[in-house]
Amino acid sequence: MADKKTYKPLDDLLKKTGMTFKAIADKSGMKDYTLYRLRQRPSKMDQKDIINIADATGIDERKISDITLFFARKVDKLQRNKAS
Structure with a gap:
């Protein structure tokens, strides 16, 4: 079974x-x-991307930012640990 290519919470x-x-x-x-x-x-x-997406969609910038931060802290960290 193929892995999902995009991050579901953001999608x-x-x-x-x-x-x-x-x-x-x-x-x-x-x-x-x-x-x-x-x-x-x-x-x-980056912040510009977050602001542009928020402006385009009406989504609160903090919600998008929270998802990016969670991804960086948890998902990226897990991937780095697997590579080690």
Whole structure:
């Protein structure tokens, strides 16, 4: 069974807006593949990305930021420990 390529909590948050990922990317001023990569590794989002996505979707910036922080602390850390 293949692993999910994107981070489900972020996908779920974005899907709640009722917008497609393409519409979110367009309204955020980024390419589709850029949003896809950020959905794969939310810890790669910078403040500008968070603000643009929040403005485009109406999602509170803190919710997006919390997801990116959790990903960096837990998921990235687990992946680093597996590689060691």
